Amino acid sequence: xxxxxKLAALGLAVSTLGGVAQAGExxxxxxxxDHLIKPVFDLYTEKTGTTFKYITDSEAPLLARxxxxxxxxxxxxxxxxxxxxxxxxxxxxxxRSVDSETISANIPAKYRSAGGFWTGLSxxxxxxxxSTERVDPAxxxxxxxxxxxxxxGRLCLRTAKKVYNQSLTATMMxxxxxxxxxDVLQGWVNNLAxxxxxxxxxxxxxxxxxxCDVGIVNSYYFGRLEKAxxxxxxxxxxxxxxDRGVHVNISGAGVTAHAKHAxxxxxxxxxxxxxxxxxxxxxxxQEFPANESVAPSEEVAAWGDFKRDDVNVEVAGxxxxxxxxxxxxxxxx
Amino acid sequence: MxxxxxxxxxxxxxxxxxxxxxxxLALSWNTLDSTIWNHLLQTQMTRLLGNTLVLVLxxxxxxxxxxxxxxxxxxxxxxxxxxxxxxxxxxxxxVPAYVLAxxxxxxxxxxxxxxxxxxxxxxxxxxMASIRSTGGVIFVLVLVFYPYVYxxxxxxxxxxxxxxxxxxxxxxHSPWQAFWRVALPMxxxxxxxxxxxxxxxxxADFGAVSVFNYDTFTTAIYKTWYGFYSLQTATQxxxxxxxxxxxxxxxxxxxxxxxxxxxxxxxxxxALFQLRGVRGWLATGYCLLVLSLxxxxxxxxxxYWLFSSGSNDFDERYWSLIRNTLTLGIIAAVTTxxxxxxLVLARRLQPIRRVRSAVALANLGYALPGxxxxxxxxxxxxxxxxxxxxxxxxxxxxxxxxxxxxxxLFALLLAYLIRFMAVASGPIDTALARIRxxxxxxxxxxxxxxxxxxxxxxxxxxxxGLLSAGxxxxxxxxxxxxxxxxxxxxxxDTLAVRIHSLTAEGNWSRAAxxxxxxxxxxxxxxxxxxxxxxxSTGGSRAH
Numbered sequence: 106x107x108x109x110x111k112l113a114a115l116g117l118a119v120s121t122l123g124g125v126a127q128a129g130e131x132x133x134x135x136x137x138x139d140h141l142i143k144p145v146f147d148l149y150t151e152k153t154g155t156t157f158k159y160i161t162d163s164e165a166p167l168l169a170r171x172x173x174x175x176x177x178x179x180x181x182x183x184x185x186x187x188x189x190x191x192x193x194x195x196x197x198x199x200x201r202s203v204d205s206e207t208i209s210a211n212i213p214a215k216y217r218s219a220g221g222f223w224t225g226l227s228x229x230x231x232x233x234x235x236s237t238e239r240v241d242p243a244x245x246x247x248x249x250x251x252x253x254x255x256x257x258g259r260l261c262l263r264t265a266k267k268v269y270n271q272s273l274t275a276t277m278m279x280x281x282x283x284x285x286x287x288d289v290l291q292g293w294v295n296n297l298a299x300x301x302x303x304x305x306x307x308x309x310x311x312x313x314x315x316x317c318d319v320g321i322v323n324s325y326y327f328g329r330l331e332k333a334x335x336x337x338x339x340x341x342x343x344x345x346x347x348d349r350g351v352h353v354n355i356s357g358a359g360v361t362a363h364a365k366h367a368x369x370x371x372x373x374x375x376x377x378x379x380x381x382x383x384x385x386x387x388x389x390x391q392e393f394p395a396n397e398s399v400a401p402s403e404e405v406a407a408w409g410d411f412k413r414d415d416v417n418v419e420v421a422g423x424x425x426x427x428x429x430x431x432x433x434x435x436x437x438x
Numbered sequence: 439m440x441x442x443x444x445x446x447x448x449x450x451x452x453x454x455x456x457x458x459x460x461x462x463l464a465l466s467w468n469t470l471d472s473t474i475w476n477h478l479l480q481t482q483m484t485r486l487l488g489n490t491l492v493l494v495l496x497x498x499x500x501x502x503x504x505x506x507x508x509x510x511x512x513x514x515x516x517x518x519x520x521x522x523x524x525x526x527x528x529x530x531x532x533v534p535a536y537v538l539a540x541x542x543x544x545x546x547x548x549x550x551x552x553x554x555x556x557x558x559x560x561x562x563x564x565x566m567a568s569i570r571s572t573g574g575v576i577f578v579l580v581l582v583f584y585p586y587v588y589x590x591x592x593x594x595x596x597x598x599x600x601x602x603x604x605x606x607x608x609x610x611h612s613p614w615q616a617f618w619r620v621a622l623p624m625x626x627x628x629x630x631x632x633x634x635x636x637x638x639x640x641x642a643d644f645g646a647v648s649v650f651n652y653d654t655f656t657t658a659i660y661k662t663w664y665g666f667y668s669l670q671t672a673t674q675x676x677x678x679x680x681x682x683x684x685x686x687x688x689x690x691x692x693x694x695x696x697x698x699x700x701x702x703x704x705x706x707x708x709a710l711f712q713l714r715g716v717r718g719w720l721a722t723g724y725c726l727l728v729l730s731l732x733x734x735x736x737x738x739x740x741x742y743w744l745f746s747s748g749s750n751d752f753d754e755r756y757w758s759l760i761r762n763t764l765t766l767g768i769i770a771a772v773t774t775x776x777x778x779x780x781l782v783l784a785r786r787l788q789p790i791r792r793v794r795s796a797v798a799l800a801n802l803g804y805a806l807p808g809x810x811x812x813x814x815x816x817x818x819x820x821x822x823x824x825x826x827x828x829x830x831x832x833x834x835x836x837x838x839x840x841x842x843x844x845x846x847l848f849a850l851l852l853a854y855l856i857r858f859m860a861v862a863s864g865p866i867d868t869a870l871a872r873i874r875x876x877x878x879x880x881x882x883x884x885x886x887x888x889x890x891x892x893x894x895x896x897x898x899x900x901x902x903g904l905l906s907a908g909x910x911x912x913x914x915x916x917x918x919x920x921x922x923x924x925x926x927x928x929x930x931d932t933l934a935v936r937i938h939s940l941t942a943e944g945n946w947s948r949a950a951x952x953x954x955x956x957x958x959x960x961x962x963x964x965x966x967x968x969x970x971x972x973x974s975t976g977g978s979r980a981h
Contacts, residue, residue: 138943139931139939140751140939159928160926160928161935162923165669169663169813170816170924173816174841175820177844179840193667197667266661268664300571302651303543303651306945306946310549311547311548311549314548315548315562329944425667426474426666429665429666430477433482
């Protein structure tokens with residue numbers, strides 16, 4: 106019997122080799138796409154020898170996988186975009202609290218979980234884009250002003266089903282109240298030149314082509330198009346500079362509750378907040394470093410300085426469901 | 439003949455496979471999130487159901503019209519180019535719905551080359567109907583899904599043989615009357631099977647409708663999950679979708695009744711209708727128009743993006759994407775065809791209600807959105823891992839017990855099997871329906887055993903259907919995205935995963951390379967199998 110038992114154990118051990126992470130290896134679940142995270146992983150591997158295995162997917166399926174795997178999950182780290190998703194991961198109990206002086210020193214509190222469950226690593230602004238041919242930037246002022254009748258038939262939006270817009274709505278609800286936000290969103294929908302787009306790239310191309318004159322996009326989509334075509338006839342505008350500032354959101358990461366290599370994961374996370382990593386992590390997608398002592402890349406800095414909305418990004422998660430319901434009620438699809 | 443109870447067991451086993459994730463769906467009803475449900479019912483459900491109904495009706499009408507007319511032309515008529523259009527019209531099958539969606543929007547939307555060019559010619563205030571509309575979604579999905587109906591209807595028309603149509607003509611029917619009264623009714627099971635696949639694919643689609651930002655019932659499933667983070671409500675909605683599909687399939691099966699039209703023993707040797715002159719060229723033009731819209735033009739746009747984007751994503755990992763895609767496709771195709779064959783045989787050889795119900799149940803996976811199916815399997819396997827696998831390892835003394843099911847290749851392949859069972863069953867069932875009962879009975883009377891009857895009678899006659907089934911599953915697995923994304927083990931990225939990675943953040947032009955590769959990978963089996971299917975049909979003249 107003991108011989109059979111040992112043989113069976115050996116068989117099982119052999120069959121598990123493929124799935125279990127080795128020492129010096131980190132397993133990452135990422136909602137950030139492959140071509141954006143691989144450069145960072147490669148750099149860290151080069152420096153430390155730690156290797157990576159990773160899976161990419163959308164946020165909700167990754168969370169579902171983490172919950173299904175529970176204590177057996179091979180994942181050490183969750184990387185995702187949008188504070189709303191990070192907050193949700195914390196709420197669902199799949200992340201662990203990390204107490205790190207390095208992270209606290211490098212990343213401002215408003216871009217981190219209060220309980221240490223996740224930290225922002227880069228920032229993107231969700232801001233106004235306008236046609237340089239048909240719009241004088243002096244006409245622009247606030248997100249709210251785009252609800253004015255002057256913009257009837259001239260506004261383009263991305264779908265309400267994208268978390269970036271949900272987070273924008275949630276933080277507006279927090280800053281200017283539900284009633285005012287409802288009016289603004291209703292005005293936006295009334296001013297639409299065409300039904301909401303599936304993605305920001307198509308929206309920007311629509312502005313360039315003359316289908317609409319202004320839109321609300323994540324800054325890096327503009328950056329990508331501008332990089333490909335310096336004469337692209339659209340520019341970014343920073344709204345609300347006289348009051349709360351521009352809505353920014355984060356991409357960030359947290360160590361999983363059942364991480365098998367928690368110490369290595371924390372070390373990697375800490376490194377991600379340092380200047381060296383911040384430069385790569387943000388620049389690869391034309392974002393702003395979350396570490397405020399690190400300057401953005403030249404191409405991003407060229408868009409100009411702006412005042413950021415200081416609302417804690419956690420609001421994006423806490424009020425996300427409420428925001429979605431509001432967007433539904435005004436008919437933003 | 440094989441002992442009857444065994445076939446019953448086969449059917450029940452097939453049903454159990456699907457019940458595995460369905461149990462997860464059913465268990466989701468133990469509590470209700472009234473806030474979300476009230477919100478959905480008040481603000482979304484009417485619109486979503488309306489959108490879904492319009493979409494399904496539009497797609498079914500379109501695929502039947504296109505699929506049957508093209509199948510009729512290429513299988514019964516003679517016109518310029520028929521020989522190569524015969525197989526070329528299957529090529530669009532290699533294009534995923536989500537790829538055709540973003541390509542068509544890229545070409546035809548306001549900022550795209552078509553409208554930009556027309557504004558240049560006709561003035562900046564030129565406007566045309568928007569591709570990003572209900573009509574646009576229907577248009578794209580019809581071009582993507584008509585091959586299901588085309589392939590099955592074409593096979594049915596070819597199998598009808600020459601004699602029946604000629605008899606109808608001799609009895610005074612015009613070509614049109616022969617079509618409506620003889621050919622179409624006999625092909626109805628095949629057309630119904632193709633249309634059913636298109637319906638289920640349309641209902642389960644999330645990729646293409648997302649690109650269009652067109653909200654359907656499936657949108658509510660994903661929105662509830664991704665936006666409200668209520669996986670429980672999402673699975674509740676998915677179970678309602680499944681219930682609807684069950685009712686629709688039941689109605690279709692009842693409408694079909696027990697009609698059986700055994701095939702003639704004289705397969706067609708030449709086209710029955712000679713289309714000459716203008717009519718011939720009109721037929722050619724019609725086929726070319728469909729082929730251009732569904733395949734040629736999109737491919738040109740993809741190549742344009744490929745060469746103009748400048749960035750070279752062709753790295754060493756690319757070959758692993760291709761290898762993984764092919765490996766998964768082949769294994770899934772073989773596995774699914776074998777299981778589907780067993781189920782179809784079970785229903786035929788043991789035609790009691792319980793077996794029929796079990797087999798029908800086994801085909802329900804196709805209507806489930808890939809992600810929801812994946813989650814169902816994931817939770818089921820999580821329980822199995824936690825309750826069985828890990829404890830077993832501990833008992834055996836393994837130092838670091840680890841889950842073996844969740845995150846394994848087996849889990850992903852099971853997802854493919856459940857999802858694409860209906861795809862494989864259609865052509866096999868159709869092929870089986872054309873085998874006259876007298877043939878196996880004759881073999882029996884000559885002393886052949888059950889197994890011998892299978893190998894000598896059923897298998898050769900079923901081969902065209904089996905090959906069609908294998909093709910359909912293979913290409914569908916190549917294109918599959920959501921379940922693959924969620925369930926693939928480390929190192930098993932596929933071309934579809936790469937496309938998702940690029941399109942998820944709006945990198946449409948960079949997605950051209952994996953999209954073209956995916957289409958090319960799917961093309962070879964499509965071409966080979968169609969040509970072989972033609973030969974197989976001709977070869978059956980021996981009977």
